[in-house]
Amino acid sequence: MSPPAYPPPRHLAGAPSAPAAEYDADVVILAMDRARETVEAVASARAQTGVSKHVWIADQGSDPENLAILKAAVGDAPDATLVRLDRNWGVAGGRNRATALGSGRAVFALDNDAEFDGADTLARAVRALDAEADLAAIGCRILVHATGEEDLSSWGYPPALLPRAADSFDAATFVGAGHAIRRADFEAAGGYDDALFFCWEEYDWSLRAINAGKRVRYRGDIAVRHKVSGQHRFAWSGTRWFHFVRNRLYIEMKYGASWPSLLPRFLAYQAKGARNGVLAQGLRAGPAALRLAAEFRPPAGQEHLYRLTPAARGYLARNDAAHRGGLLDRVRREVLASLPSAPSKPAAR
Template identity: 80%
Template sequence: MSLPAYPVPEHVAGAAGPAGPDYDADVIILALDRAEETVAAIASARAQAGLAKHVWIADQGSRPENLARLAAAVEGAADATLVRLDRNWGVAGGRNRATALGTGRVVFALDNDAEFGTEDTLARAVRALEAEPDLAAIACRILVFDTGADDLSSWGYPPSLLPRAAESFDTITFVGAGHAIRRADFAAAGGYDDALFFCWEEYDFALRAINRGRRIRYRGDIAVRHKVSGERRFAWSGTRWFHFVRNRLYIAMKYGDSAAALLPRFLAYQVKGARNGVLAQGLRAGPAALSLARAFRPRPEEAALYRLTPAARDYIARNDAGHRGGLPNRVRAEILAALPGTAAR
C-alpha cells in the first residue's frame, strides 16, 4: 500500500521544508486554536536533541489571532514549518496530511496540549524503533503534566496492565497523545482511515500493522507530559460518544465482523450512553457505522490487510484479549477506557 498524494498545503511560516531528504524524524503537531498550549508543544519539539529532526505544525482552522501566534513561534526557524490545511480533517486525516509533508524515517505525533518528557525523548524513541526492526510503532507513557502521575484518561491498554505502566510490553494499539511510527510501516499499512475523523484511528492502523507481522511496543520509559486533566478529558456533550461508538463498530466490520455479531457490543454502549444522557449519540452511531462499512472498498491489493491472519489473531490474544478476560469484560473495559479516571478503579 501507499499513501495518497495530498495537495500541497499553504505555507504560513517557518522553513520551506527540511534541509534534505535523509534525516531521523518528523514531529507532527495538529493545531486548532488552543494557541498557548500549541506554542509550548512546538518549543518542546524544537528542543529535542541528539538527532536530526523537523517539526511540522498543521493548522486545521485556527482563528486568525491564534494562527498569528503559531506563526510567530516558528518565524525564521530552520527546523520547523507551519502550514494551513484546507479544512479540519480531524485527527486521522490531519495526521495523514502532516505525515506526508516530511521524509524522516520516524514520525512522532505529539498532541498540541502535550510536551516531551525530556530533551532526549524523541531520540530514545527513534533508537527504540531502530533496535527492534519488527516494531511498527512505539507507544509512549502519558503523564499528567502538572503532577507526573499516569494520565488515566490516556491509558489505552487493559486495566490489568496499569501496575506495569513504568515497564514495557507488546500491545495492539497506542495512544495518540505521544507515539512514534516507522514511516515505512505507516505507508505500508496505508496510514490512518480519514473516515474515522477521531477516536480509534490508532487501533485501526495497528491492526493492519500487526496483520503484516509487525509489533506495537509500549515503552514506560519514554514519556510525554499531557496537560488535559483526566477529569475533564471525556466530554459527554458534543459528539465524542458518537465517534467512540461509531468508529469501534465500523472498525470491527472492516475486519469481518457482521452487524449481528456486534449487537451485544452495540447494546452495551447504549446502556452506558443512556446512563450518561447521550443515548441519542449512541443510537445514531449504529446506522452511521453501517453506512461507513458499506462504503468501505479497499483496493484489491489492500484487501488482505483486513483479513486477520492466524498469527495476527494469536498476537492479539496474547497481548490484549488475554489480559481482559471474556467478551463481556472486554466490552466493559472498552467503555471504561473512554471515561476519565476509571482505569485505576
C-alpha cells in the first residue's frame, strides 16, 4: 500500500532530500520553539552509531529567532534535513508528514525534549524490529534526563506493569517520546489519524497494527532520556484534557463502540476533570468526539482494520486488560481517586 502523498514542505537547511541509497532508519523530530532542547535532540540523533540513518526535523511554527537557531545547528549537514511544514499539524499529522519524507525501513520518533540514552540506541532498536517479522513497533523506556529515574509522566502502560519497567513485554500501545516503527507496517496500517492532533494517536495506530496480526512490544532495555521532572503530573492547562477525552472517546467509536456504552467512561472523565479544574474541557470533548466519529470514514481498502478480530481482542485482553484489574478497580482509579480526599473536605458542623 502506497503512503499518502503530502505537499512538499519548505526546505530550510541540511540535505535537500533523503539518501539515494538504501539505509536503515529515519529519525523524526518535530519542532516548535524549544530551540535549545531541539538542537540537543538532533545532535543526539546524529551521533548514533552502528546504523545508517537520516534525521528529519519538521518545524511546525517556531518563531523566527528559534527557527534561526535550528537552521544554524543543522547547517549543511549531509545526514539531517530541516523542513518547515505549512502549518502546525500536531503530533499525529506532523509525524505523518515527516515520516513520508524518508525511506528507511525503520522510523524512530524522538520528542524534541528527549535524547537517546546511548550511542547505539537507534541501532539496537532497528535490530529489535529486524529480529521479529511480526513486530510492528517498539516503545522505549522513558527516563528522566537529569536523573536516569523512571519518567512516571510517560508511563503509558497498565500501572501494574510499572515494576517491570526494565523488562520487555507485548503491549497495546507505545509511548510517543521515543519509539521505533517498521515503515512497512506504519504504511499498511494507514499512519496516524490527523484528526487526533495529539494524544492517543499511538494507541489508535497500534489497534490497527494489532488487528492486522502484528505485535507492539515495550523494550525496557532500549531507552531515551526525557527532560521533565520525575514527579511531573499531567498538564491540565490549555486544551490537553479536551484532546485526552475527545480522542479516547472518538477512538472507541471508530472501532465500533456505541455512545451509550461509553457513558460510564465519559462520566469518569468528568469527575476527574472537575477535580482538576478543567470540567469545561471535558464537557466539550463529548460532542466533539461525536462529530469526529460521524465524519470518520475508513480509507478505501482499510475498512477491515477498524473491525477488531477475535485474535486482536485476545491479544488486547492478554497484554492490556489482564493487567488493569476488574471493573471496580477501574472505577476506583478513574472516579474515586479523582474526588477530594478526606482531609480536604470541610469539617462537619
